[in-house]
Amino acid sequence: MKQKLFFTSLVLFAALTWLIMIPTALAAEPIVIGVPTSLGFLEGKEAHKAVQMAVSEINANGGVNVAGMKRPLKVVAADLRDAAPGVPVPEALLGLEKIILEKKPTAILVGPFRSEALIAGMDIIAKYRTPMLGTIAMSPGSEKKLKQNPEKYKYIFRTCLNAVHLVKYLAGNMALINKQFGFNKVYIMHQDVAWARATAGFVKKMYFDKAGWQVLGMEAYPTGTSDFSSALMKARAKGAQVIMPIFDMPQSGILVKQWKAMRIPALMAGFISPLAGSDAWKIFGGKIGGAMNSIFELGSAIGSSRVPQSVAFINKYKRVYKKSLQAGHGPAPAYESVYILAEAIERAGSLDPDAIVAEIEKTNRVGVMGRVRYDQGHQAIFGSDPQQTAVGVVFQWTEDGKRKIVFPQSVAEAKIQLPPGLKSLK
């Protein structure tokens, strides 16, 4: 009888303890993550969703362990609108400061869309000592500023590709085109914004000029431009074999449609954001076959079977949101940034910003984009081997509407195909 009573008491005690513990765990104060970015733009919208997805996964596993206490993550977002033409940087900065002051986030993810806003916003982030893992703005100007005063700006990290690494991918792809077809005449067309100007200038200076290519023209287009016929006619008249576009505005898809409609006998190889996702084929009526496009981070809009995490991420996103990822820049690093932050908090055992920053600096994580580590400028290191670094890729649209990765070699699944009317010189 006594034994039965003992066991009954034990079961009751266990049940009571469980009932008490669960609400305590659920009631643990959440760790607030701020997502201030251009939520109305594709990259910002999908990066925000990727953050929410990662947060749901972490919370489903009990949350983040902070010095022995599991705490859930909570996402608060703010639309900075800085990607929209005509929105001044000070307006975006007001939004950034507002979310920091009102929501008091432990860290900020994704961050400003335009580099102009990020560079100006670094002082606000430093002032409030809020770690930030940026996943969209790309100008290396932020790293330069950080290196000038590392103690002040140490809170700023970038998990996505920057313009310097993009230059390496574009140059690498051009070297492949040169090697495969013998082409060496290029026409550059870019958007007139900081990151695109920097990228176009760097590719010319660091690759084309050194490798003996002829740069037949370099055109800068204001955001919102929707007619590219003049430059395309010039490219044809001057005998360009390759057109290198660098754009992230919605209207830039028109360039490829015009390239196709005007039957310009040149390979279109660069970055046009509307071309990244699988839906582009339908949106542009199948008029994009042959165009080559860069994906800034593996896992954003395209995955590779060589990095199974990237495929799993893309599939899960589609399952959760009932829509495929379309942004070739932003979602994968946004997703990874949540895990990088969570792991840094767990290692630091506190929410102290300096302790978190010290741990983020030590990041060495293999995930959706490959291996993520940060350099001294707090920029994620990108390369060509996903086992060693994070990777970006270049793919080509086939004439039957498929996307095939062609660069870098470590994840390539097809060879580059030339458009009609353009013959190899080899």
Added chain:
Amino acid sequence: MFLGTIVYALVNSVILALMAIGFNLTFGISGVANFAYGALYIFSAYASWMLMNLLHIPYLPAAVISILLTTLLGALMYRFVLLRIRGQVLSEVIATFGIGLAILELFRYLGFVGFEYTLPVFIDRSFFIAGTYVDMQRIIIVIAGVLIVVALWIFTHHTAVGLAFRGIAQDERTALSLGIDSDWIATLSVSFGAGLAALAATIIIPLGSISPGEGYDVLIKALAVCIIGGLGSTGGVIVASFIIGFAERFTDSYIGSHWTMIVSLAAILIVLIVKPSGLFGKQKELEERI
């Protein structure tokens, strides 16, 4: 290359004329500077997109429905807002700009931003003209532009409503004494202007994409064309469209793409300095003389 530039400059000019002609019609008749014009253009495009993609209606009926809806919206805008402030120029500008802002920002707020918002081309072919390939949609734009101008001329010169339009435009009080209801004609003018904006969107948008920002661009372009041509003058709109259209494409081809906007703005400034009423702005010119 030179001939090719002329071809694309011609297309660009017709696009500008199509974008401005509705704004000009409304101002020329009712004197209302409809600053919601760009928003109505975008409203029509989004309406077509929604009818096609959400209700799965084919493009042609979807376009007709959205043009009619936009025309109706223009009429409602006049009857419920502009009628009460008619004649107060500043109030009209503020009210129409506010309505336009509300429409465009509502679409932005609802998430209508992205690459997927576009309309299909009518015929998917290209033709080799003057040493360059031109797609069929651009040829259709030129043909439609000519037809719309001719139809507008016939309408204003050979129909009762069109003659009433001209009567109000020439002298509203005299027109009233002849039994023409100026409020009704003004309603029709705002409504027809909105309809022309919708028609322009139906023909032009397939070349590009739909975005709230495009609404502001269309308004600025319409204003630029009307300022250079002279507010209220259809002939002025056509001439100004050709001046800006050719200046833009030739600057793009022979100077540099980043100078395109500067050349257009410079053209506006020069015209304003030399002839503040615009090239064909007769009414203002009379006031200036006095």
